[in-house]
Amino acid sequence: MNPAVDKPKESRWSPTSLVPQKVAGWFRGYTNPLGYSELKDHRHKEYDAQELQYPFLQRVTASKTLQRLLASIFSLILPSFYHRNSNQSSYKVTPTSWLDGLRGIACFIVFMYHYFYAYFETRGVAFEFNNKDSVNHYILQLPLIRIVHSGRSMVSIFFVISGFALSHKVVMLTRGAKPQSAVERSHAILSNLTSSVWRRHLRLFLPLIGTYLLVTVFVSAGWFETVPWGEKGWLTGNVEFRPARESSLWSQLASAAKEYYKVAGPVTLFRGWVYPDYISVYDSHLWTIPEEFHQSMLLFLVMTGLCHLKRWVRVYIFLPAIVVSTMCNGYWAMSLFIFGYFVAEIHAEVVAARESALEPKLPGGGVYSPIQGSEAGRRRRELSRTVFVTVAFLGGLYLCSFPETLPPEKSTTGFTTLSRSAPKRYGGGDACGFWMHTGAELLVFSIVFLPAVQDILCWKVFQYLGRISFALYLVHGTTNRSIGYALVHWGWRVTGASAMWADKAAPDQMGAGLLESSRVAVVLLVFLVNVPITIWMSDIFWRVFDLPSVKFVRWLESKLARAVN
Template sequence: MTNVRGKTRDDQVGLLEEYKLEEVNESKRSILSRSSSDETLLPISASSDIIPEKATHVRDYSAKTILTLLRAYAHAFLIGLIPSFLHRSQEAKKLHPTAYLDGLRGVAAFLVFIHHTILDWYPALSRGYGSSTPQNSHFFLQLPLIRIIYSGRGMVSVFFVISGYVLSYKAIRLMRAAQYPALLDSLASSVFRRGMRLFLPITASTFISMLFSYWGWYIQDPQGHNGIPPRKGDFWSQVKDWWHNVILLWNPLVNVDGRALYSPPYDGHLWTIPIEYHGSIIVFLALLCVAKMRPWLRLCALTGLSVYSLWVTHWEVFLFLTGALLCDVHFARDSIPVPSFLAKISALARVIAAQAALFAIALFAAHLLCYPDELASVTPSYRTIVSITPHSMSSAGLGQRFWLAVGAALLVAAMDISPFLQAPFTTRLAQYLGRISFALYIVHGPVLYTLGMKMLYAAKPIWDGDGGWGKFFLAAIGAWIVDLVVCVYAADVFWRVFDASSVTFAGWVARKVWVREGGFKG
């Protein structure tokens, strides 16, 4: 990762929600300039860093100048349409200590895409293995651990743990260094920018969804499980309806919780965004609350808050606060001495035993994350889990959410300690998926319920007729490949054009309105 002058390696956390924003260079260069693939998005010359009051601006409106500018912008636009992975690559950059969370987030977003794709083609896969008739519950993909490849709900829980971890990283590091003025600046900046960071990209994406709906491109899935945007009679009625729903989506005071999920009509998958904002603010408030506690008391307080949240059925708050707790534990581990009885064992034996135990924990966590969407109570290997679900969660219909939350917390906890478990998520592919993960999550719905549904309905006669499952399977694979290519391409462009730009804009607004060191001047 590109280092920013004057920052330590720990400053370069650069994960999910902040997109390196805490460490973005406070110059006029945007975050887009951080990768070679994005440097050509705007034709900015070296003179863009000239101090405004000392620069002499000479406006040239000649036809030659205008033509040159148009060519430059056209070139930048065309270059921007080329996926970043096809641009000239740079030398491999050194990964930051928590880069594995970037990769984990990217893989999780990819599995959410698979979840929403595969269940439209094979709805029976939502059931657990052996939960019903052989025709509907004895598929290989329904087996525990195997079904992790499309356990979308579990991956959402993983998102929230990562968010809590990432949002806490810099603040907890400053707490442990007793840098309280810097901590206040960091928390104030994070709270100020958080809404723009989350809601600006989805404002753009839902506007595109609004256009798709007006043009009649959306198609309802055969099962009727996924809502599609409403289609109005004229364009301005469509725009007004979209704007009304955007205002609702932006509302920071809306009653958001994990028990009554709000499904935005212009993309139901965005139900996670208000929860993301809500959880973020709770994390910031919790960090402010424990900021000056002794380290061990802070760990106890965060543990108590997270456990209490789960006990009172707020599984989403539990996930965010658990992420913050795991982040604090991450910094505390180095100061914990090795117990005397373990010191007698060789270092190699300790490492092997620890990695084996962490791998077992990760497997159990993955098993929980594979909790079936349907018929879990009669699914072998999940019946017992269902029977020991806390009454407060089961009575609220949140049994699945409870175990997914536990699984996500255990998975991130194990991975944070084990380099062996982190390794697959530090590969170039996983890191790329991490960069486009938010954009992939945003764009995959509009793609699947326009282009994807067209291909599904084109293949449906094969299943209904005499074509058999073999031809239908080949059609499903072909459609999935097309969906994948389109979604990754759209996510790559959306990431660079809208997602990263929202980070830049939020940082620019913060710099414009923030009181500078030494007090406000004019």
């Protein structure tokens, strides 16, 4: 190190000095003609206590080893955005990170949904729903507004994004941006597909080890006992599954290991024959992981069969036909993944058109022509396109806010008519699912043509949520069932809201209203406490389990894959 050039800057640490510098500018979006950002691999460095990271440790101990150990502990427990030496410049603006922002928002909404559905049994009903006792006039149940707690439609968005992400590289290889022979291009596509198939199971299920370990520790410590196994406590909504508490930590670990093997093995590989509709008691939200694996394999098969076809045949005939037929026949998850492949094709053409100063037409025209004609004509075309995609965007939001409980016949929010128009395969009250899935497809598709929305999704706060989204999904069920349940029940006892469940005479109408207000206020306040705790735990989980899993799978593949001459 050249002391004249590379001398490190002096830094003083205080507990409050981290927040302003790191949080400032979080809501600033990136500006870019394409409205995108790309996330490179996040490489966490070892922090040297002798340099900038934690200089106060030199005053705590003279031992270099202990300083490094304490620095590592601080680096682990502090959220990743607090690390002073983290390489923030590695997050650049490129064509796909609006998807990360969308994934982050969707995952946070799922977290909210799973938190609140334990306390409000009417969360899924429509505005103006009449349950014979009262009419639902809660503003949060209005169309569009209710999307902020519509967790089911967010899962549909997850599946569309997964289909996009898994097919994006194949789409780019199929387009052949670089001069390649047909043999070279085919080899590149085959290599990508085989690598994706090989890595997919490990990528999905290795981080789940952390979830099972986390639940095991919480159950053994008694942190789930606010609502004992098999009971509801004072909860009026859905009570999530939880494992029974074993006699010892080792017994709990053995139970978790058996459950993990069942989920990662037979349930995932042979679910249709051996374990239909299996739900893990360790975390009921993990049902999406086997579904992700199944649909990923089907997507790889579809890409293998279609990638050699002419683009217009693949994009405008086969993919729409597969999407519509699978959705209408009840295979909604497959339809969402294949639709993600379709959007990846459209997205690649839109990006190419923008980069070459061309004006892309929407699917249906099939051709992307240069901007020609008068200025007035160009503006009319741009206005028509903007109106079309804006209507699609708002329509997607509206359908994503479809209530889970079918609305009554006299409902005025439009959902009743739609529920009667769903395909027959979505009978038995599942019409909401069909329209939620359709809304997710409309929403993601429209954002491809809305750079302003992409720029919002590239704000740092949404990008951060996108980075930790998988970890947040795997952690939030544990915090909701432990910290959430415990603090809410404690708050109800302190405020007196627990009198609603006491064996006493029913309070008068005014007293019942005050108790209900106290009950709701406690739930909301605890949510504000639960959010930073869950985000913090998810950040640690991301760095301890998720990122190392990605690196391990890549390393393992590099060691096992045969060399190609």
